[in-house]
Amino acid sequence: MQKTLILLKPDAVQKSLIGQILTRFEQKGYKVIGLKMMQMSEELVNEHYDFLMDKPFFPNIKSYMTSSPIVALALEGTEVIKGVRMLCGATNPAEAGPGTIRGDFAKNIDNNIIHSSDSEETAEKELARFFKSEELFDYSCLLYTS
Numbered sequence: 001m002q003k004t005l006i007l008l009k010p011d012a013v014q015k016s017l018i019g020q021i022l023t024r025f026e027q028k029g030y031k032v033i034g035l036k037m038m039q040m041s042e043e044l045v046n047e048h049y050d051f052l053m054d055k056p057f058f059p060n061i062k063s064y065m066t067s068s069p070i071v072a073l074a075l076e077g078t079e080v081i082k083g084v085r086m087l088c089g090a091t092n093p094a095e096a097g098p099g100t101i102r103g104d105f106a107k108n109i110d111n112n113i114i115h116s117s118d119s120e121e122t123a124e125k126e127l128a129r130f131f132k133s134e135e136l137f138d139y140s141c142l143l144y145t146s
């Protein structure tokens with residue numbers, strides 16, 4: 001089954017949106033297999049967004065991502081990587097559709113509430129970056145059983 005890594009960025013935590021965002025994923029039927037609150041270090045931001053290091057907005061990403069704790073979330077489900085990105089909406093909240101997480105809650109591209117992995121290869125790397133193997137759980141989900 002496909003897995004993905006989600007980060008509820010500092011503004012999601014500071015605006016008390018953790019529960020509402022988690023509910024959207026649970027309602028979609030994705031299984032929570034890992035969950036933790038943590039403070040990102042500058043080193044971890046460098047590693048996570050290394051492909052953006054040369055961009056002029058990289059210093060903003062660094063101060064934003066370290067400005068308060070984040071919540072890291074691992075989800076499992078059929079086609080969960082694409083499904084979560086659809087629920088999140090476009091990178092730029094101005095272009096994110098109504099009803100999407102960014103469309104509903106995010107302010108602008110510098111403060112866009114949420115990260116999610118964009119491919120199976122990325123998801124595998126990102127899950128290992130944020131969770132030790134013993135922090136990811138295998139259990140039976142009762143959602144669809146009577």
Ligand code: ATP
Binds near residue numbers: 115117
């Ligand atoms: P994320 O990786 O955070 O899920 P994404 O996959 O939608 O977002 P990426 O292209 O991977 O988009 O960009 C990573 C992050 O870098 C974005 O979420 C945003 O915070 C920031 N970013 C990307 N492009 C810009 C931009 N043009 N101006 C400012 N910030 C940007």
Ligand code: MG
Binds near residue numbers: 116118
């Ligand atoms: Mg991305």
